[in-house]
Amino acid sequence: MPHHGSPRPDSTSPGVPPLDELLTRAHVVALPLAARFRGVTVREAMLFDGPVAWSEWSPFSEYDDAEATTWLAAALEFGFDPSLARLADGAVAVNATVPAVPAADVAGVLARYDGCRTAKVKVAERGQSLADDLARVAEVRRIMGPDARLRVDSNAGWGVPEAVDALTALAEFELEYAEQPVPGIGALAEVRRVLRARGVPVRVAADEAVRKATDPLAVARAGAADVIIVKAQPLGGVRRAAAVARAAGLPATVSSALDTSVGIAMGAQLAAAVAGFSEEFGAPAGGFDAGLGTASLFTDDVTAPPLRPRGGRIPLAPVSPDRDALARLAAPPERDGWWRERLRRCHALLSATA
Numbered sequence: 001m002p003h004h005g006s007p008r009p010d011s012t013s014p015g016v017p018p019l020d021e022l023l024t025r026a027h028v029v030a031l032p033l034a035a036r037f038r039g040v041t042v043r044e045a046m047l048f049d050g051p052v053a054w055s056e057w058s059p060f061s062e063y064d065d066a067e068a069t070t071w072l073a074a075a076l077e078f079g080f081d082p083s084l085a086r087l088a089d090g091a092v093a094v095n096a097t098v099p100a101v102p103a104a105d106v107a108g109v110l111a112r113y114d115g116c117r118t119a120k121v122k123v124a125e126r127g128q129s130l131a132d133d134l135a136r137v138a139e140v141r142r143i144m145g146p147d148a149r150l151r152v153d154s155n156a157g158w159g160v161p162e163a164v165d166a167l168t169a170l171a172e173f174e175l176e177y178a179e180q181p182v183p184g185i186g187a188l189a190e191v192r193r194v195l196r197a198r199g200v201p202v203r204v205a206a207d208e209a210v211r212k213a214t215d216p217l218a219v220a221r222a223g224a225a226d227v228i229i230v231k232a233q234p235l236g237g238v239r240r241a242a243a244v245a246r247a248a249g250l251p252a253t254v255s256s257a258l259d260t261s262v263g264i265a266m267g268a269q270l271a272a273a274v275a276g277f278s279e280e281f282g283a284p285a286g287g288f289d290a291g292l293g294t295a296s297l298f299t300d301d302v303t304a305p306p307l308r309p310r311g312g313r314i315p316l317a318p319v320s321p322d323r324d325a326l327a328r329l330a331a332p333p334e335r336d337g338w339w340r341e342r343l344r345r346c347h348a349l350l351s352a353t354a
Helices: 019-025 065-080 103-110 130-144 160-173 185-197 238-248 261-281 323-328 333-353
Strands: 026-037 040-049 054-057 091-093 096-098 118-122 149-153 175-179 204-206 227-230 252-254 313-315
Touching (some): 019 026, 019 040, 019 333, 026 333, 040 065, 040 261, 040 333, 065 261, 065 333, 091 261, 118 130, 130 149, 130 160, 149 160, 160 175, 160 185, 227 238, 238 252, 238 261
Parallel strands (some): 096 118, 149 175, 175 204, 204 227
Antiparallel strands (some): 026 040
């Protein structure tokens, strides 16, 4: 049964490091993508050479300072907090991520994901049709075969009637679940209700309704989802994201926010933590494959080699950026300055609430 409690912050977490130290340890990078994803072709991030580990701060540019400050807390926990439990051995299974590309381009995308048994397929892209989505998912199923696990993600791109119609049509591909088909908790609950009433066997997963909510457990209390998606950065760190997943009492999938390999390593630690209890809430044996294969979407990355799946898995071992890559991928001066000003503002907000 869902717990629906309120996750508590860990009182052993250290204070916020001084701003001057963070500015000294910061590196702003810009990674090129192989295909447009979430409307961007270049992904920017600030990386910290922390005293405990390298960490990443990469809230999307359109996010306000309040939301970006939550992401900053995650970076500081991972890079500066020696009390955070970490695993150095083992690996986690990950899914392939297929952007909203034409069906003819699906094979090229999947070729970048070695050995993955699960694929998350982007749908509901602005300017595209349901026919485009059906063709893309059909091609993924054809290439990966009948035993592959497929899930779709619309990033809240549909309204309720549109989502019900689309998921009814997509159900023929035996989806594992549909991620955030509509915006808002009420709409999610309505989609889930109508699908059940019609006997459509597609589970509903909540992403934005968890990570962008003031109360990340509201979606579970409302019965609006069968699965929740948790991400280390948007939820404020590995500890808090794991606490949200446990308190929700629903099976959870750990995913990335289009992170560099440094951020992927943060997510891998969260995936390992969640795997310990997600099965008891209804996840399949071994848990849902994590959405942490997204380094394969980049044509270049900060680590050598990038943290891409091998045999469908990524290791839990810590990563460090390659110095040549940091120089090669350094953001232009104006973007470096933009990120440092953003850090100053968010550091002030975080310090005021610490």
